[in-house]
Amino acid sequence: MSLKRHEFYQEYEVFSKRTHTATMQYQFSLLAPNEELALVLAQENFMRREPVVDIWIVKRSNIRKMSPDERASLSRLQNKDYRNTKGYGYLKKKWRHYEQEMLDEKEILSWGGKIKT
Template structure:
């Protein structure tokens, strides 16, 4: 492709969702001279093959990703409190509680302190 051809066409990313409640998913990239033509090309591709609820066409240069330093920063953040792996002991606690022998004292009035 010539230098002039590289400036005429832009790369667009196409996202679609199958239903109103479904999330958008990236489908493919395409070359088009403008956003309107990219949308027409995306619709032609999808409406012939499957039904979709919505289509987004975004110019690739308008999508911003994380830089390498930003990705490194995310690795350093401590988010263990958001993960449920720390609650593994609860299953054992519930099992022990359910297997505990209940006496007449437990059923009739709870545990009484020895006097």
């Protein structure tokens, strides 16, 4: 039974970290028949070029990407006006209008009603 190339090899994404305090960074993709060989190929590629303290390989099929509907929902999360004080500028005008409608002592006394004790 002969296997086709695309059935034998799997795609892996490679990430590496240069120092213990650095963040993981994406490097490249590679084809390998399994995870162990993918790690060996990634190590061979990096160890010749630069020092690294960690390498991660992730099978591409294990990476979940967002659906078009999920990406569309991100736009609603982009509205951060509530975090800016300029978004509350209307409150000053609203407060002024409220203060003008408030009853003051003179207005209440002008009604001429007597308070019973």
